[in-house]
Amino acid sequence: MDYHSPASFAEASALAANATGITRFLAGGTDVLVQLRSELVTPDTLIDIKKIEGVSDITKNADGSWTIGVAATGAEMSEHPELGGDWPGVVEAMDLIGSTQVQGRATLTGNLCNGSPAADSVPAMAAAGVTVTVTGPEGTREVAVEEIPTGPGKTSLSKGELVSAVHIPARGEDGGDAYLRFIPRTEMDIAVVGVGVNLRLDGDTVTEARVSLGAVAPTVLLVEDCAKAIIGSTLDDAALDALAAAASAACNPIDDKRGTIAFRTEVAGVLAKRAAKIAYARAKGEQA
Amino acid sequence: MALDDRKSEFTFVGTRPNRPDGLDKVTGRAKFGADMSAPGMLHGAILRSPHAHARIVKIDTSKAEAHKDVKAVVTRADFADVPFKPGLEGEFWNVLENVMAGEKALYDGHAVAAVAATSALAARDALKLIEVEYEVLPHVTDVDKAMASDAPVIREGAADYSVPEGMHPNVVRYHESGHGDVEAGFAEADLVIEDSFVTEATHQGYIEPHACLGMLGNDGKGELWCTTQGHWIAQKTCAALLGIETSQLRVTASEIGGGFGGKTTVFIEPVALALSRKANRPVKLVMTRSEVFRATGPTSSASMDIKIGMKKDGTISAAQGVFRLQGGAFPGAPGDMTAMCAFAPYNLTNVKQVGYDVMANRPKQAAYRAPGAPMGAFAVESVIDELCKKLDLDPVDVRLKNAAYEGTKASYGPRYERIGLVETLEAAKAHPHYSAPLKPGQGRGISCGFWFNHGGETSVSLSLSEDGSAQLMVGTPDIGGSRASMALMAAEVLGIPYENIRVTIADTATLGYNDVSHGSRVTYASGLATIKAANHAVEKLCERAAASWGIPTDAVKWENGCAVPSGPNAGDFDPRPLADITAHMGSTGGPISGHFEATPEGAGVSFGTHIVDAEVDPETGKTAITRYTVVQDAGKAIHPTYVEGQYQGGAAQGIGWALNEEYIYGEDGRLQNSIFLDYRIPVASDLPMIDTVIVEVPNPGHPFGVRGVGETGIVPPLAAIANAVSHAAGVRMRQLPMSPPRILAALKDNG
Amino acid sequence: MSKFHVSTTVNGDSVEYLCDPRETLLDCLRDKLNLTGAKEGCGTGDCGACSVSVDGRLVCSCLMLGVEADGKQIETVEGIADGDVLHPLQQKFIEHAALQCGICTPGILVAAKSLLEKNPNPTEEETRYWLAGNLCRCTGYDKIIRAVMETAEELREAS
Structure with a gap:
């Protein structure tokens, strides 16, 4: 295995473009090292992007949007004095991944590019409308988060491409987001179901909504029917029931060691309701 | 050892000093495998x-x-x-x-x-x-399928003499025991419940x-x-x-x-x-x-059929169990142990138990804390709980009514000596936990549990140094603080400070054969041997003192770390402290050591009663353990803090087994969850504090009254939690682990 | 396959080693520097027995490559005591019997020290969640949590 630590994304991209065999980028390494140690994936070329300047920065831009460096860790996101105020759902989703120790290393970008259908931060990012900058041999492009994973362990990134920044939109007024996942224990598990909800209110009425599901299909799902179920409502019981039904209907899960089809389908609806209530309360400026 | 020379007043035993190997283990200095x-x-x-x-x-x-x-x-x-x-x-x-x-x-x-x-x-x-x-x-990995006529044969000729004719070759050992007439007993019952239970293998x-x-x-x-x-x-x-x-x-x-x-x-x-x-x-x-x-060796998986008859007053009139245990591709699944332990807490007129040892394409099972007992207790104590519920009886009262005591003929044969089950039940009933109010969505379960405990081959040496300190060599690896217990017992006999004793786990060249640190035997058997080795050294110390005073050895006794004349007639001599005798040992006959080896037989069986509160989320089937209390008989707690630790650890492992731990095999017969990410043992945030009550009903087979405490603590939790969850969810859970998908499915089936 | 020369600081000492890029920081600490206090319980970041701090951040040393340690400040269990004076957490763990077998203890001590540095007054829930990545199979965590919280209380009183 060759190990490189380039000083720029262009250099990283060039290394990857010219490499043969399996190439992996190393940010926090909490997936790459597990796969390496268990000999699931032994890269021929490993490109550590942490020596690139600014990759750990968390920046609030003038328009209120956020740029998150690709090596900024979950712990750094949680500790940031303002980020969690704007996007509590995204920060909490990231924070749910692994242990305190894993939080010291794991990144949004790694969680996204690992391509796991159960990645916790991805539904939260999709609901929040997060985009990423992809740097490749042909230059850079902006891609919506939900366009990155294409199946378990697979992404839409082509040879030589890597994510070079994460962009979270400006929170704006009267908005709130939330992410909930189901795991059998209280910590340390992979999501059996994950639900991200991001909405905006006008008074008591939901005017905008994005609802995203994780671990219930080969990739993260951004479910328009879920959004429709609550837009225009005050999140009354009927709207919540419609939301749950739409979430369950969108599921296309598998039976595996972590959960059954029936369980995932049912619980997706349960969590969608609970997450929507939290997002709603946050949009109203209430504690949740 | 007879009851009357059992010691009951102690100077060191029962205190809670720091463990001798503490520094090594908090600094990273201790050398593990x-x-x-x-x-x-x-x-x-x-x-x-x-x-x-x-x-x-x-x-x-x-x-x-x-x-x-x-x-x-x-x-x-x-x-x-x-x-x-x-x-x-x-x-x-x-x-x-x-x-x-x-x-x-x-x-x-x-x-x-x-x-x-x-x-x-x-x-x-x-x-x-x-x-x-x-x-x-x-291949076959399921116990019931492995016994079916069309199952692939793992190995011809592996069955021993105990297996009845006509069984599948994968059934390799068979056990049957009991007494009385169960059919007559069932006929006397006001209510008979027959039910089946399944547990998955755990590690x-x-x-x-x-x-x-x-x-x-x-x-x-x-x-x-x-x-x-x-x-x-x-x-x-x-x-x-x-x-x-x-x-x-x-x-x-x-x-x-x-x-x-x-x-x-x-x-x-x-x-x-x-x-x-x-x-x-x-x-x-x-x-x-x-x-x-x-x-390596996980537990067996199990499939069990239980039938129990009860009278309206709570008396169990008959009990019967069939226990099928899969132990991997080799003989050894403890179907016999499961059968023998399942009804052991109770004084039964009519009882019958059958156990099967079944091979399947899985790793060779190994012992896991009271091997075989937790599964049987899960099945039996679940049925007893259901009987209590249907007959509207208090579950502790029913267990007290049927509890075994000194002289009871055990379900597996012998008559019990002095045992402490009743005392644990009474302590559980009196504990504030048992009467504390429950919140909506919560349920409370209790269960009793039994384990035999074990003696085993044991060899211990103790040698004294010139300065009056002592080196104790034992052959049982220290898994959870046993060096401290050994030093306390040696200090008690020698009358020298605990800190002056260095305990070493000796290698195989240093001592005679020592059986494994298992069977809850270390504090019992190595402890007994430590006491006797220390006594042996004390005899020699008394001999040296007697010689120095010119009086017979039997005119000298050992008191508070000194040789003293045994009475006024023996002579008027100042006490000679241990260090005073050892200081001159080179010139008075040479080194002074004590040694003892035996296979002690009086381990003393052990009982516990657990109380647990569980809360079930009806929308997801997720269970939280909200309160847990362990009550167990220790005989005599040598170092109470480490006794508590054994109780808490057993309960925590039981919680994992009950709720989330399981071996998951795919259709291809390959293990699906071979990392801690997916083999879900309890993490710190999963558990409440675990309250403990140490009951002390001395074991007549140990000089200080010790009963082993390591294993019994994992026997009651599976059933106690299943009972709590079943009450909280309103549906009887018959399969472990009670993972959220299983509970949610049971809730759905129940409407 | 060429090896990498790494210069790093462990418990205040400057050290160097050569490593294959596939070797983890844990491998390097244990096999090259003979610092065997950090343990490998899982190799997948699920048990926390290999916990160390890197530039003040708690991590699993099995989830970091040895080559990534170049230029970092690493603290392991061997560096917790101040010479022959045990850290209050170490002392409290012994007094409370917060260990039985002791294999998880180095990782738990490193993690607990990190908690108390960030949060001198943690609740029981905060303590349990902070330590959720440190598996202990012996104690049921009861005595560990008590030891950490009592140490926190004593440190607060002392300061």
Whole structure:
């Protein structure tokens, strides 16, 4: 295995473009090292992007949007004095991944590019409308988060491409987001179901909504029917029931060691309701 | 030892000093299995079968052998020719077959070859150069399916004499016991409940993977360092599997990072020695976590049918159980233990139990804390709970009404000596937990549990130093603070400060054979031997004092760490403290030591009663344990803090077993969850504080009244939690683990 | 396959080693520097027995490559005591019997020290969640949590 630590994304991209065999980028390494140690994936070329300047920065831009460096860790996101105020759902989703120790290393970008259908931060990012900058041999492009994973362990990134920044939109007024996942224990598990909800209110009425599901299909799902179920409502019981039904209907899960089809389908609806209530309360400026 | 010389007033015993090895273990200094190195050391790695059941047609090791970093490759041919015998008579053969596959790979993860190379990475890489040709065979991993007539046969001829005619060859041992007439008893009952229960296999989950460092020369002399619960069994077994003399192999036990029964046999140790013999260099072997799950000993999985009859007043009129345990591809599943323990808490007129030991394509089961007992208790105590509910009886009162006591004929045969079940039930009933109000969505469960406890071969030496300090050598690895207990007992006898005693876990060359640290036997048996070895030294101290005073030895007694005249008639001499006698021992007859060895038989059975509150989320089926109380009889708690620790640890493991831990096999017979991410043991945020009540009903078989406390604590939790969850969810849970998908499905089925 | 030369600081000492890029920081600490206090319980970041701090951040040393340690400040269990004076957490763990077998203890001590540095007054729930990545199979965590919280209380009183 060759190990490189380039000083720029262009250099990283060039290394990857010219490499043969399996190439992996190393940010926090909490997936790459597990796969390496268990000999699931032994890269021929490993490109550590942490020596690139600014990759750990968390920046609030003038328009209120956020740029998150690709090596900024979950712990750094949680500790940031303002980020969690704007996007509590995204920060909490990231924070749910692994242990305190894993939080010291794991990144949004790694969680996204690992391509796991159960990645916790991805539904939260999709609901929040997060985009990423992809740097490749042909230059850079902006891609919506939900366009990155294409199946378990697979992404839409082509040879030589890597994510070079994460962009979270400006929170704006009267908005709130939330992410909930189901795991059998209280910590340390992979999501059996994950639900991200991001909405905006006008008074008591939901005017905008994005609802995203994780671990219930080969990739993260951004479910328009879920959004429709609550837009225009005050999140009354009927709207919540419609939301749950739409979430369950969108599921296309598998039976595996972590959960059954029936369980995932049912619980997706349960969590969608609970997450929507939290997002709603946050949009109203209430504690949740 | 008779009751009347049992000590009941103590100076040191019952106090809570710091453990002697505390500093080593909080500074990283303690040497565990993987922490040892040797000059010229090689690193080993083991190639394992990816198939659940396959004939090994051919193994080609030539490419691996040709690699420059590889110094040895071994397969089954590099081990001794151990004779095959049916059942457990052939245990050496069974262990060898498990350590390195012969003609067939019998489970996913079964070792088929091993290499030693100059680095751990090189060894891992070299495994890929070994070519194995397999002929895949049909497999079975489920206990009921393994007993069915169409099940693939794991091994012909493995069944022993106990198995009735006509059973499938995968049934290898059979047990039946009981007394009275169960049919007559059922006829007397006001209510009979018959129900079936299933438990999945779980793993002990010790955090330290198996690790060893072996050196064996062509002269048949060897050294082995390993993490083990018993280095003498490792010595004996490795010697047999390698065809060398037992005494020529010296085994030193490392500090042990948890065992719970899983480190009572060998897995990698003979392989390291075989590699070392071939390479003529020391070889270190360390398992990965995945290897631990795939190829060491989990528990049995179980399928059980229970029938219990009860009268309206709560009297159990008859009880019957059938317990089918799957123990992997080898004989040894403790169907007999499950059967014998299941009804042991109760004084029953009519009881019958049957146990089956069944083979399947899974790793060879190993002991796990009261092996076999928790599953049976789950089934039996669930049915008792259901009977209490239907007859509107208090579950503690019903258990008190039926509880065994001194003189009761146990369900498995003998009459009990003094036991403490009633005392644990009374303490549970009086505990504030039992009467505390429950919140909506919560349920409370209780259960009793029983374990035999064990004595076992034991040898202990104690030697005194000139300055009056003492060295105590015991042969039972210290898994959870036993050095402290040993030092307390020795201090009690010698009358010198606890801190002046250094306790060492001696190697196999230093003491006679010591049985494994299992069966809750360490504080009982090594403790008993420590007391007697200390007494032996005291006798010699008294002899020296007597000689110095010119009076007969029997005119001297030992009191508060001093030799004193036994009475006014013996003479008027100043007490001679221990250090005063040892200071002159070189010139008064030489070194003073004490020694004791025996196979003590009075371990004293142990009972516990647990109370647990559980809260179930009706929308997701997720369970939270909100309160937990363990009540257990310790006989006499030598170091109460470590007794509490055993209770808490047993309860926590039981919580894991009840709620989320399980071996999950795919259709292909391969283990699906061989890492801690998916084999879900409880984490800190899953558990509440675990309250403990130490009941002390002295064991007549121990000088200080000790009963082992290590194992009983895992027997009641499965049932107690199942009862709590069933009450909280409003639906009876009959399968473990009660994972959220199972609970949610049960809730849906229940409407 | 060429090896990398790494210069780093462990418990205040400057150290160097050569490593294969596939070797983890844990491998390097244990096999090259003979610092065997950090343990490998899982190799997948699930048990926390290999916990160390890197530039003040708690991590699993099995989830970091040895080559990534170049230029970092690493603290292991061997560096917790101040010479022959145990850290209050170490002392409290012994007094409370917060360890049985002791294999998880080094990782738990490193993690607990990190908690108390960030949060001198943690609740029981915060303590349990902070330590959720440190598996202990012996104790049921009861005595561990008590030891950490009592140490926190004593440190607060002392300061």
